[in-house]
Amino acid sequence: MTDTPPPETLRIGTDIGGTFTDFVVLDADTGQITLEKRLTTPDDPSRAVVDGIDVLRAARPGLLERTEILAHGTTLVINALIERTGGTTALLTTEGFEDVLEIRREVRYDAYDLELAFPRPLVPRRLRRGVRERLHASGRELVPVDTGQVGAIVDEFAAENVESVAICLLHSYADGDHEREVARIVRERRPDLWVSLSSEVLPEVREYERTSTTVANAYVQPLLAGYLRRLRSALDERGFAGNFYVMQSTGGVIPLEVARTFPVRVVESGPAGGVMAAARIGARAGISDLLAFDMGGTTAKVAAVVNGQAALTHDYEVARTAHFRPGSGIPVCTPVLDLLEIGTGGGSIAHIDSLGLIKVGPRSAGSVPGPAAYGRGGDQPTVTDADLVLGHLDPDHFLGGEMPLRADLAAAAVAALGEPLGLDAVATAHAIREAAQESMVAAARVHLAELGVEPSRLPVVAYGGAGPVHVVGLARKLGAPRVLIPPAAGVMSALGLILAPATFETSQTYKVKTDRLDLDLMDDLFRQMEKSAAQFLPGGDAGRVTCTRWADMRYVGQGFEVSVGLPGGDDWRSLSADEVTAQFKSAYESRYSRSYDDVAVETMNLRLRATLDGDGTVRLPTPATTGRTVSEALKGHRDVHLPGGTVRCPVYDRALLEPGMTVAGPALVQERETTTVLDRDATAAIGDLGIISIDLKGA
Known part of the structure; x- marks a missing residue:
């Protein structure tokens, strides 16, 4: 009788880019990985994700059933903010502060530009409503919330087809009770509306930044929530029962439900x-x-x-x-x-500017229609087209041969750009590459x-x-x-x-000069933040969380801060206010090369990062050594146009290169998803981890 092999512990990462959607399947126990790429589907990004998952499932039956974690990265939020494709959003703010989004900070980013332009507010003026209420900067109530007025305003939103509401009241960073009261009324009258509170999204001073961030959160919330719901449903139908994580802008992941609540955290x-x-x-x-x-x-x-x-x-x-x-x-x-x-990027479009110079980007051909070489209708020259003309890409090996490139279309598009300048296709391709x-x-x-x-x-x-x-x-x-x-x-x-580990960051305003620091109060605030952050992590309430503390500090009178790391736990007891001040001055000096002894220092915000213990510890793949030689990894030769002339370059298969091997340039190292281009003076060594290391110091 043979032993049954242990079940696989799989993790899937899928990242949506502007041109391609990438996939990695990793066996957390062995470190073995499987890769996949699909063209992004801009009309519905989830379609490319599901298509890629189906391709992986066909090659590996039972894939989703054996997947414990699926982590997802998406450009949906930032694209929605740039392209204005979010939901119809209203803003409820303290009476008299309805125009904060347009007043901004009353600072011109270019003092001499007479045609200065700012982005339009995400909430139009007619949907920015003032609420009768007021808090003192300490959080003390001055005027209670006019609940009847709030109810009447919410009823009016029905005629405006409002989908989401941002609530940002004055001084709610000090006390969020008024915002919670307004939110209660909104949810009672319109349970179908999404609601974002500034005291939860960004409990910090500075009205404009806090309002802007809360509005951005509310604006993208219906879009991201609907997208994640559809994607999770499609995966569930295919047998996925594991944890669904979404990557944050900080490099840590959060559960799907938390991403739906705080979509602004996944902007990058x-x-x-x-x-x-x-x-x-x-x-x-x-x-x-x-x-x-x-x-x-x-x-x-x-x-x-x-x-x-x-x-x-x-x-x-x-x-x-x-x-x-x-x-x-x-x-x-x-x-x-x-x-x-x-x-x-590879799909960035090259053009001739008003001075007759070749420039690249920021416009991109994306995945639809894509570079001319894709043969999908694009006819404008891109960086990818230039790379193909120069021989840096193999038209028959793009994505391992699954997506052949059209060298003739790439050459035609590049040549057309260079024609007014008297340049042939190769010279124009060099210029595009250099400009990029x-x-x-x-x-x-x-x-x-x-x-x-x-x-x-x-x-x-x-x-x-x-x-x-x-x-x-x-x-x-x-x-x-x-x-x-x-x-x-x-x-x-x-x-x-x-x-990436599961993490959650939170903050709290604590504005005080360091000579008056109450370290016991600071510790209490940090502990409250730890408790709040842990509830957003799976299993975080069981104590499996490590927390890191910072304070945003500045010299009194400055308009910007420097973050200073602070100890936690037992080390906090030995901390003094003088040490906190000294750490700030050290951090300030390392960044600005000077510090000041005659200017008072103050804290502005406390910040905390909670990390779920045990996450992010999976093994990475380690290449095997079989004893083959470099010549066995040689696939052939190809003409490559390098600065200084055309060279017949050897082309190596990266999958066959092993630790200890070296490759001298000029050469190309090809793999399914990319190609490494070594110029004449470069030599690459394959390290123990399979990393290609190219030493440039002697060149």
Whole structure:
């Protein structure tokens, strides 16, 4: 009698991008992975997810029945905010504050632009209503809620087809009772409406940011809730009975029900997964400081990981009317990984600007119609078309041969762009590639400078379908010492979804000068936050939660804060106010190269991150060693156009490259989801973890 093999413990990560929807199936016990890619379906993103799951199920019967966790990353929220496809939303605010969304902060992001433009508020003026009530800044009630007025306002919403209501009352960060009272009336009169409370979404000072964030949450709530409901139902019909998680912008996942309540937390869902995977793989390789570079079909993303952690920011904006101009967008002040997103991806369209120069993006061909090479009706030249003309992509091996590319259509589109400039197709393709890399490098330099990070000391971890294709050129321009291409690089954001732990972040305003800090009160506030955060984590109420504490601090009179890490548990008892002040000054000096001894310091907000213990500990795949030689991994040769001329390049199959092997450039390393392009001076070594390591220091 033979022993029955133990059941598989599977996890599925699926990430929706602008061009492709990626899938990773990981056996949490063995580390073995299965990959899949499907074209994104913009009309209904869930269709691509279900189609991909069906393909995986056909190859692996019983897949969903044996899946314990499915983690999902989606661009639905940010797209809805940019494209204005959310639900009809109303705002209930304190009487006299109905125009906060248009008054903003009364600051011009460009003092000299006479045609300054701001995004339209998500809630039109007719649906912004004032409620008679008032709280003191301490939370003390000054005027009770006029419940009759609230009921009458809610009744009027029926004629406006309102789907969702944002409730943001003055000083509700100090006490949320008035907001809860208003919400009770709304739900009693209209139980079909979605309701978002600022005291739950963002209990912090600053009326405009708090109102904007709560409105954004309410605006996308009907859309995301309906999408997740349809997707979960489709998966249930196919036998899935596991936990459904959604990736947050912070790099941690939350249960589906929590995502429906706080959809604004998943505004940068997909990119966060890639950064978390890069940090995890860097840690396995013994690298704590790195630059994560993700180039997909629609955008490129850059994030710095320092001491194993990606920086978080709470000053995030969407739908900016001016690129890279803070203050020109809609504030969404929830924790977000501090990453730079650039409209330069494989599908980004190249054009000639008013100066006669070739520029790339931010418009993208997306998945419909896609680059000209896709043969789906697109006729404008994209970065992917240029890569194909240069020979960097194999037209017969795209997605492992499942989606052949049309080299003739790509060449025609690229040549048409270059014709007015007197350039042939190859010269134009070089110009497109150079323009794309320069735009990414210029933006990355500014972003890293703002973080106080020197790019020349950070190895670059590249992933996404187009990341390995362009990373060597980009890294050289940045002066980076090394490039790392991890296994499954083409779908690494999806892999990051299932490596991420379940987390929940919360905050609370506590504004006081540090010479008057009440550490016992701070500890009580943190403990209340811990209890609140744990209820949003599966099993969190059973005590399986680790909490990390921060305080947003600043010099008195400044308009921005620096987050300072604080201890918890027994270490809190030995903490003093002077130590808190000293930690702030150290953090401030590390970022701005100076500090001040003659200016008072104050706390603004307390922040807490709760992490579910035991999550994010699954094994990663480790490549086998069979003793084959590099020549056995050689697939053939292909003409590749590199700066300086055309070269007959060897093409290697990454699946056959083993630890200890080296590949000298110029060369191409092909895998199903992407291709690594090595230029003339690059040499790649395959490490023990299967990571392609390209040393650039000597070049």
